[in-house]
Amino acid sequence: DTEVTQTPKHLVMGMTNKKSLKCEQHMGHRAMYWYKQKAKKPPELMFVYSYEKLSINESVPSRFSPECPNSSLLNLHLHALQPEDSALYLCASSQAVQSYEQYFGPGTRLTVT
């Protein structure tokens, strides 16, 4: 089973809302990732968790707050977003960081109004 699930599939939120994106994997992977992808661009790394600890933060604004409650779950808390934050948010997991293939979820398409 190489499935990574993400909820919700679509999200529309106002700039004053607070919402969360959820990601889950049951492959026993110890690394999990959040990416942001704008139209016609490659994914951009936001955060990396390794063994449930944040190991990389790619200078992401604090209005994005990641959380890894356990080895299978990854959340991305959103608060006071801007319209330019509208994008496809992809979660991925891999056996460990560095050199292992990453398996991606279907993404959450976020629109900030």
Add this chain to the structure above:
Amino acid sequence: AQKVTQAQTEISVVEKEDVTLDCVYETRDTTYYLFWYKQPPSGELVFLIRRNSFDEQNEISGRYSWNFQKSTSSFNFTITASQVVDSAVYFCALSDLKLIFGTGTRLQVFP
């Protein structure tokens, strides 16, 4: 600096044609890994292949084949007898501490 270049922005072919997607990479590391991912219109990135820098053997998986040449820093991907379902954006990537993606090649296969 680590870099991946996919010079072909968009390729259009008719079904059953063969098509090759080019990927050129730059790295100073002696040990590295290369990947190809497919992103269909639904949005999910699908892992296709991982190749380490010590294994230059070409790989074939059904209609897909990959040609890795360290001498030219290239890792090209060929689809034989293309089908409409192959229409997608294909990303080549290089591993560092994180994945470094190329800009992608949009492949359109027309019936």
